[in-house]
Amino acid sequence: MTKTNPFKFGSIVSGDYFYNREEDLLRIKQTLSGGNNITLFAPRRYGKSSLVKKALGELEKEEYITVYIDFMSVYSQETFITNYSRAIAHSQKSSLENTVKKIAKYISGIVPSVSFDSSGTPSFSLSWIEGRDKEQTLTDVINLPQKLSSNGKKWIIAFDEFQEVTKLNGDNFEKLLRSCIQHHDDVSYLFFGSKTHLLQDMFNNKNRAFYNAAAVMGIDKIKETESIEYLISRFKSSEISISHQTAKHLLLTVANVPYYIQFIAYEIWQSIMLSHRDKVTLNDIDQAVENILQLKADYYWELTNKQTAYRKKVLYALGQSVTELFSKQTADNYNLGAVSSTQKALEAFIEDGIVERIEGKYEFSDPFYSTFINRNL
Ligand SMILES: Nc1ncnc2c1ncn2[C@@H]1O[C@H](COP(=O)(O)OP(=O)(O)O)[C@@H](O)[C@H]1O
Ligand SMILES: [Mg+2]
DSSP states (O other): OOOOSHHHHHHHHOGGGOOHHHHHHHHHHHHHHTOOEEEEOOOSSSSHHHHHHHHHHHHTTTTOOEEEEGGGGSSSSHHHHHHHHHHHHOSSSOOOHHHHHHHHHHHHTTEEEEEOOOOHHHHHHEOOOSSSHHHHHHHHHHHHHHHHGGGSOOOOEEEGGGGGGGGGGHHHHHHHHHHHHTTTTEEEEEEESSSSHHHHHHHOOOTTTTTTOOOEEOOOOOOHHHHHHHHHHHHHHHTTTHHHHHHHHHHHHTTTTTTHHHHHHHHHHHHHHTOOOOOEOOOHHHHHHHHHHHHHHHHHHHHTTTHHHHHHHHHHHHHHHHHHSSHHHHHOOOOOOOOHHHHHHHHHHHHHHEEEEEETEESSHHHHHHHHHHOOO
């Protein structure tokens, strides 16, 4: 009998793959259904997209119309028009054709087109007509949910990786979006993303369009006890045992980051199955770490060699789990210069996604990269 790996990583997880987050889920649902907007931020790979998708799924069952759009895939105002209007069209329960007709009626600047996939399923797409007033079309598209809500239904709209919105002609687009949505009485918005500092600035800075536009919330790593329980039961579903202590060690190895918990557990499960065993040992964890490091060595070297000599020193200090990065002691021990130089290096790491700043502390985004640095620098 072939068994499927009970662990999953790299994409949005749902169903049995998803665990915990009950309180966050409740809070998100209550805030949105109460008619309020939310900004949700947490470092990448903590499980934001999965959590939000789950919340939307549950709200849909409560008769809300929900729309999800990822701003990673939006790189221009035209792609915003196309992707957003398509996401809105697909959220409608009536036939796609009727919806598209309705949309075309409200927005004169776009043209609907139909294409068929190999199985004959129609798919509609809407694109901006070259030459039409783009700002008017944008305004119309942004106002579409409120227009369509005339049937009394409430809408919930989630903007994933929202900080990327600044790519769309910066300030102007932000201002337009804000000025439109503040009149959307029947729509609640959820803005979220991984670049905490950028999002915080968007919503906390008085000079930005989205200042005070939403209640701010963060999500943490999943509690260790909950993850231990989950690991034990998931391995058990394949008749594999893991002790409480070994599960705890696994979590420590990946600094409790949700993505990496799944990543390493996936590796371990595979090697246990291949060798026809039924128990996870500490050695399995060490072995999995070695495999992963080997797998990623090229990438890690490339990433490291791109760094200046100074940044390498800062990486090295971080890899040694130094917490007082700006102290005189640290500067002496690691041969670092002015605090401002170290600060600049850290900001660059954050910008590149190598490092996260969590509650004032700096942490590698990828715990395996931390191990790599530790061994090789
Ligand atoms: N609640 C959860 N239960 C199980 N795995 C999770 C959970 N949240 C996150 N993960 C793991 O982390 C990975 C990344 O999740 P994702 O929702 O894409 O995070 P983010 O949007 O914060 O980057 C998932 O593929 C999964 O492996
Ligand atoms: Mg995400």
